[in-house]
Amino acid sequence: MAKESRSGMYDLLAARGVSRRDFLKYCGAVAAVLGLSETAVPRVASAIEKASRGKLAPVVWLDHGLCTGCTESVAQADYPDVPAIVLDLLSINYWETVSAAAGAQTEAALKQTIEENKGAYLVVVEGTVMTGADGNTFRIGGKPGTEQLREVLPGAAAIIAVGSCAVDGGWVRGRPNPAGGIGLGEFMAEENIKVPLVNLPGCPVNPEWVVAVVVDHLLLGKLPELDSQKRPSIIYGSSIHDNCPRRGHFENGEFVTALGSAEEAKGYCLYKVGCKGPQTLANCPIVRWNRRASWCVESGSPCIGCANGNWVDHDAPFLNRHADISLPGLGATPPGAIGGVVGAAAAVGLVAHGLGMKAAGRIPGGATEEELKVYDRKRLERQLKGGGK
Numbered sequence: 001m002a003k004e005s006r007s008g009m010y011d012l013l014a015a016r017g018v019s020r021r022d023f024l025k026y027c028g029a030v031a032a033v034l035g036l037s038e039t040a041v042p043r044v045a046s047a048i049e050k051a052s053r054g055k056l057a058p059v060v061w062l063d064h065g066l067c068t069g070c071t072e073s074v075a076q077a078d079y080p081d082v083p084a085i086v087l088d089l090l091s092i093n094y095w096e097t098v099s100a101a102a103g104a105q106t107e108a109a110l111k112q113t114i115e116e117n118k119g120a121y122l123v124v125v126e127g128t129v130m131t132g133a134d135g136n137t138f139r140i141g142g143k144p145g146t147e148q149l150r151e152v153l154p155g156a157a158a159i160i161a162v163g164s165c166a167v168d169g170g171w172v173r174g175r176p177n178p179a180g181g182i183g184l185g186e187f188m189a190e191e192n193i194k195v196p197l198v199n200l201p202g203c204p205v206n207p208e209w210v211v212a213v214v215v216d217h218l219l220l221g222k223l224p225e226l227d228s229q230k231r232p233s234i235i236y237g238s239s240i241h242d243n244c245p246r247r248g249h250f251e252n253g254e255f256v257t258a259l260g261s262a263e264e265a266k267g268y269c270l271y272k273v274g275c276k277g278p279q280t281l282a283n284c285p286i287v288r289w290n291r292r293a294s295w296c297v298e299s300g301s302p303c304i305g306c307a308n309g310n311w312v313d314h315d316a317p318f319l320n321r322h323a324d325i326s327l328p329g330l331g332a333t334p335p336g337a338i339g340g341v342v343g344a345a346a347a348v349g350l351v352a353h354g355l356g357m358k359a360a361g362r363i364p365g366g367a368t369e370e371e372l373k374v375y376d377r378k379r380l381e382r383q384l385k386g387g388g389k
Contacts, residue, residue, distance in 0.1 A: 027041045027044040027045040029208065030044050030208075031044050043220075044220075047215070047220055057122065058113050058117045058120065058121040058122070059121060059122045059124065060095075060110055060113055060114070060122075060123055060152060061096075061123075061124040061125075061126065062124070062125045062127075062152065063126050063127055064125065064128060064130065064149075064166070065128035065130045065137075065145075065172045065179060065181055066127030066128070068126075070126045070163040070166075071126060072204065073205055073206065074205070096140075107141045110152070114151065118155040119156075119157055121155070121156055121157060122156065122157055122158055122159075122160070122214070122217065123152060123153060123156040123158075123159045123160070124159075124162055124210075125149075125159060125160070125162065125184050126162050126163055126165070127163070128165040128170055128172035128179070128181035128183075129145070129146065129166075129181065129182050129184055129186075129187040130145060130179045130180060131146060131182055131187070132178060132179045132180030132181075133180075134146075137179040138179070146187070149187065149191075150191060153188065153193050154193050154195065156195050157195075157196075158195065158197075158217055158223060159188075159195050159196065159197045159198070160197075160198045160200060160214075161185065161197065161198070161199050161200065162205040162210055163200070163202060163203060163204050163205040164201045164202060164203045164306055164311060165181075166183065166184050167183050167184065167185070167199045167200070167201040167309075168182075168183035168185075168201065168310055169182050169186075169310065170203060170311075170312065171312045173310060173312070174313055174316075175313055184197070184199075185199065185230065197230050198213055198217075198224070198231075198232065199229060199230045199231045200232075200235075201231065201236075201308070201309070202282060202284075202306055203306035203311070206287055206289065209232070209235055212224070212235075213232065231281075234283075236281040236283075236307065237281070237283075238281065239279070239280060239282075240276075240277035240280045240285060240297070241278040243285040244285050244297060245285065245297075246268070246270065249268045249269040250271060254266075255268055255270075255272045256268045256270050256273050259273060259319075270297060270301075270302040270303075271302075273319055274318050275302035275303045276302070276303045276304060276305030276308070276315055276318075277297065277302075277303040279305065280303055280305045280306075280307050280308055282307040284296065284297075284307075285297070285298075302318065
């Protein structure tokens with residue numbers, strides 16, 4: 001690499017208190033989130049350095065029905081921070097929450113960006129699409145927020161929906177949903193907007209996920225591999241339970257049944273106090289939060305399933321053992337008996353998993369188990385022997 005380009009890049013990082021070692025460490029973290037090996041670190045670093053010398057890529061960040069939680073989360077991105085990796089590599093011409101300008105000046109910047117960069121700009125959408133009262137439940141620049149989306153989205157090169165609100169409506173969509181909140185993908189389908197979409201559910205979104213997708217698209221020239229719900233497979237390809245540090249306690253039958261108990265102090269599994277980890281797909285235990293300091297379960301909270309679809313309606317109240325179940329065509333939760341049957345099926349599946357682990361010799365024979373766990377186990381054994389309930 002030429003000395004001038006290296007000097008320019010690292011002078012920029014040094015000005016923000018970021019060493020070359022910190023920068024390469026960060027590139028390793030980005031590579032890991034993208035599912036790349038350590039050998040890809042120089043390629044990621046080279047791509048970022050090249051972008052720092054080239055023309056800034058135009059980006060607009062749209063804020064709709066939101067609490068700004070995702071913006072706050074992204075502001076906690078790891079080293080180098082957002083200004084070094086995103087704001088200095090991209091030209092974010094419109095971002096209401098962090099904009100110094102206001103009113104007509106910001107709206108003019110948005111209009112200029114989409115007119116001069118058709119097919120080349122990236123759109124990040126945070127917050128629920130609010131369709132109530134013909135879009136007037138949320139207004140921007142004196143017009144319905146839905147009108148802004150119709151103007152901005154069709155000309156984008158790609159769109160990233162950050163956070164559960166943007167992906168599927170999030171907490172704004174929770175029943176009875178007076179604002180008519182829906183997810184961005186649903187809105188795009190209704191408007192026949194055919195632009196590549198990447199969904200990053202979570203409440204709030206993890207900043208490393210956002211930076212990884214931006215690096216993948218703008219710096220490495222491609223979008224990540226997506227699943228059927230347009231989520232990056234490398235991020236949402238395994239459950240919280242798969243990588244949870246408390247999983248060993250689950251397999252040993254060691255559960256917390258009451259918060260504040262001795263079992264909680266020992267770090268036992270939180271499944272029986274409502275943890276949705278077995279049914280939630282995300283790599284939170286690996287990437288973690290706040291500069292990798294911690295994450296929900298590590299800090300003592302059951303996973304509430306915020307990366308699941310319509311998680312507020314389906315998973316609340318959060319300190320229940322099983323998630324709520326909704327059926328098509330029903331505006332309210334089905335009778336408790338239905339949820340109980342489905343919940344029991346999930347419990348039997350998890351118990352079967354535990355039996356398999358014990359049969360494979362991965363669970364110590366003398367593991368202490370709670371009464372309900374013993375009951376579930378005996379019931380399953382009777383069912384396997386054809387003895388009914």
